[in-house]
Amino acid sequence: MASDSDYDIFDYNSSQDPFDIDYQIDRFELRQYLKLKKSKEKLKKSSCPISLKALKSQPKLVKVNCMNDKITRQAEQKSFRSDRFLKKSTIFECDEKFHVKSTILSNPLSTYLSKQSIDVQSNVSSSSSKIFEVEHFQSFSNFRRHFYRINHRKIKSSLQDHPSIDMTDIRLAPINESVQKDFMKRLNENTSYFPDLVYHGTKLNNIESILRYGFLIPNQVHPSNSKAPTIVSANGQAFGSGIYSSHSAVYSLSYVNATNTLLGCAAIPKRDNVGKIERSHGNILVLSHVSQIIPLFLIDFKYLDTLNMNYPCFNEVKQSKIYNKNKIKKLVIISRKYLRKVLKYMNDEVRKNNRYQVRSFEFFN
Template sequence: MASDIDYSSFDYNSSQHPFDIDYQIDLFEFRQFVKSKKTKQKIKKSSCPISMKTLKSQPTLVQINCMSYKKTPKAAQKSFRYNRYPQNPELFECDEVFDEKSTCVQSNIPSNPSKTLEPEHLQSFSNFRHHFYHVNHQRIKSSLKDHPNVEITDIRLASVTESVQNDFMKTLNQNISYFPQLVYHGTMLNSIESILRYGFLIPNRAHPYNSEAPIITSSHGRSFGTGIYCSRTAVYSLSYVNTTNTLLVCAAIPKRDKVGQIERCHGNILVLSDVTRIIPLFFIDFKYLNQSGINQPCFNKQKESKMDENQEIKTPVVISRKYLRKVLNYMNDDKRKNNQYQMRSFDLFN
């Protein structure tokens, strides 16, 4: 029988292709090997169903006929319809304070809580703010969803002074026919503290009830006359935010005509002529994504007050010389030290 080296010189004169004959020879040798080992190994197709001599003569066939080249990529993982283990959404500060369980930011489910003002809602400012958040919390959380590069990080309570609260509640009790409007106001970081202390101010006009309030000037013009400007959409007010990443969420009581139409409303812009008809209720802290904007510090009055307290000069504690001498004498008293560690015997058997 001719060896593998010499069999290539024969002329088979067969109708079969030489590649098929080589493949049959390789397959026969493989079966003989399996039978000799007496194993039940499953017969697999050779990774290279061509003889080595043919591969050396035609190297381009290696890539075409190898199993690794023909191997298809892994199928992509199927996307399940329902997530088996959904992640708990992050609660905002107002959700924890008011115990609001629904935290869906872009919910398509209509939420229609009662917008009527009951007597208990008008008893105090905290009761009104709680009810206002319960009615509008879904709208507040989805207020910046139209801006693709902005994400809300927190919704916090605005610490407004008691005098501003009382002025607003007095006006609210006189206008209970309509529920207050949800509006937004964007401003600078330094102006937020003034708004919390004195409320919103009308430019170039003194406060009607607080003589300590400063007289401010308009920084963005007066396209629709003098007054307090706010917007019904948070994205529009976002363009007026400067040196901070905090947006004010407010409740407004606009004036209405005899038919009930809101006066001084120009599209998304609402202009108020009375400082007691608008009050900040919440803070929206946000951040810019994908370096679309410069992230600035958020307004946090508590941290700023703590920083001011730490920066105050601490007065030294002065101890009188008389008491200091007594303390030193007490510490240097050897007789007292000996009495402290003196061994005492006890009569155990009386």
């Protein structure tokens, strides 16, 4: 047995056998190596789920089931807690007003089927007579309620074709009573066909005028309301004079200016003997009389991207104040007593100025 003096090179002095120490160190390193090997085997997944015997007997399975080592697997996306639950559908103002269940058509197939099922713009008079009842002609509120219950899914899915727009609310348009009466009179005269759902985009300042006087035809006086102004066409008249609207809400967005509100309207287009709509050019529908169309709903939306700027939605109270300020003020009649005082003051000022006259003298050599 070697003494401790033979191991002076070490930093420690021990009475234990050095060979025993080396043996314990080797055993420790071996255990660490086995632990590391087991952990690697657990992490490493088998590239082939089939046993080796089956692979040797059927070599074709090797190509199908074995994974290439060069190809790396893509990491699977985590499922967040918010994705596990169904998203709650937004409740619009008209849904609460008319007691309609709010629905979101996220699936494009369901959107297409809903458009087909709610399409009431058919050319057969019998199909429209089933939709209309006597109570729908009694008042404008009954007609608007019935119109929304039929077309509410179509309105909610109207902006889904635009990828960067989200519909925030559908409100009732506060239309003037005189405009309501003119439209209901026209509706009672045309009961064979259900009115069409159309959209109209315009400036923020024009919405107040539309709700007060209805839609106006450019360069024409209103047939029943003498207070209605005469407007000038802003976007041209490619298909003649009339009121322009569209069956597509996305198409009408191009005419919206300085606001995030779109008008949802009911239109009664003129038809021929067969039942075909006249003055219809693709998505564009032109109406020849002011009583053929009426705004029913205010469709509010917002842009989700940074390319388009979001503007305020139409506010009835705020816009009415602005409208009243822009009205032409009446002429103020001043009494003679005040006019005499003003004239007297002006004459006194003239006399004061004339009291000190500037005189020029010419000096001769």
